[in-house]
Amino acid sequence: MKSIKTILLGTTLAAGLAFFMGTTDAHADxxxxxxxxxxxxxxxxxxxxxxxxxxQIVKANSLSDANMIFEGEKLTIPTVDGTAPVEPVAPVQEAAPVVEEAAAPVAAQAPADSSSAKEWIAQRESSGSYSATNGRYIGRYQLDASYLNGDYSPENQERVADSYVAGRYGSWEAAQAFWIANGWY
Structure with a gap:
């Protein structure tokens, strides 16, 4: 009988503690x-x-560059004016185990400005050639042929590449950082 009381008391305390620890403050990040x-x-x-x-996100996470965030990274989202976020944020997920593979060494790290980051990517993707092809990937930035809509001119390649990078990464520096981490952009 004593062991049943001990189990019930322990279970009740554990449930109470779990409830207490599981509740969130409306002002919590x-x-x-x-x-x-x-x-x-x-x-x-x-x-x-x-x-x-x-x-506020940049400050709360001590980000040195607002354009340099990476998939899987966890950010602290500050509470806005003491209210919870309008839409629930994505749940925190455990990262999948990373399988390390031997990779070719990558040359020097990120240059300081957009034009040098853009050139860095072009050199690695096509050695700077507007006429380079690799299956369905075309030109200086190895863009999918569907993005270029049949116009493979250098002007269109530049325009489409700028638009693609701005939409996907926000800047050429962020695209370069992604390339360095993944071997493609």
Whole structure:
């Protein structure tokens, strides 16, 4: 009988502790796991509906470059004016185990400006050639042929590459950082 009382008391205490620990303060910050294609402005729009959280996210996470966020990275999202985020943030997920593979050494790290990051990518993708092809990938930036809509001119390649990088990464520096980490952009 004593053991049943002990078990019941222990279970009740454990349940109470779990409830207490599981409740959240309305003023607590949230964690957000960066998904593929996320940008700080996109995250701010998901949570607040505008760009007003970008500076707060940068500050809360001590980010040196707002354009350098990576898939799987966890960000602290500050509570806005004492209210919970408008839309629930993505649940914190455990990262899948990483299988390390031997990779070819990558040359020097990120240059300081967009034009040098852009050139760095072009040299690695096609040795700078506008006429390079690799299956369905065309030109200086090895863009999918469907992006170029049949116009393989250098001007169109430049225009489409700038648009692609701005939409996907936000900047050429961020695209370069992704390339360094993954071997493609």
């Amino acid at each position: 949230s964690l957000y796991t960066i998904q593929k294609g996320d940008t700080l402005s996109g995250i701010s729009h998901k949570i607040k509906g505008d760009n007003s959280l970008i500076d």
